[in-house]
Amino acid sequence: MERLLLIFKALSEETRLKILGLLRNGELCVCDITAVLNMTQPNISFHLGLLKEAGLIKDRRNGRWIHYSLDESDMFVRFLLLGIFEKTGGMSGVKIKRKRKC
Amino acid sequence: MERLLLIFKALSEETRLKILGLLRNGELCVCDITAVLNMTQPNISFHLGLLKEAGLIKDRRNGRWIHYSLDESDMFVRFLLLGIFEKTGGMSGVKIKRKRKC
DNA sequence: TCAGTATATTCCAGTATTCGAATATTACAA
């Protein structure tokens, strides 16, 4: 129950759904997400923390950069993500311009 | 997106997950749910309203009683409910004692 | 119509969530 609540709470906010949609096409660093969503970096970090705590995304550090990506190791989460992307289009239209290779 | 948010917000609260679990075995009236969960009736009505607005449950009036049941008309919702019940056990152990046929 | 029961709505206090600003941490490069 606790785990489920964490997952659904994480999913019940627009910014976080947007982040998941952005990650659909592969991993991104915090600065990329911050730039695309036009919010402050601490705020994005906060949302990423909730998503990670819920087990929806995972991170990978590479030097200064931390890359976030979808965590599809859990079957139920995988279903959720599929459903979300199907319903929202998964940010497929958003063009991500990365300033640098990070 | 809006619809999805409604669904996930509805699912991100323990009382509402419990209500869904109770409804797993069939429709119940508000007074039944109120009795089992030991909360005030207005509060239960409030939660039922959110669940209904999200399209997770539907209601059927029969005289004074309003019976709520799972709304499985949407495929994604059906997946969600299955996942929830699998993870929580779906209140399967709770014995519902109904005072009367309602 | 009136009384009683089932459910919904309103109101308010307590709590949680969200955001930006300020600040701290981590890692690298010079």
Add this chain to the structure above:
DNA sequence: TTGTAATATTCGAATACTGGAATATACTGA
């Protein structure tokens, strides 16, 4: 080491959510 860039944490204000109490509405039976 020192400076800088990427990310995380803390803090405070605004907003949203939750729960109980009081009240309103809907229906039924007498």
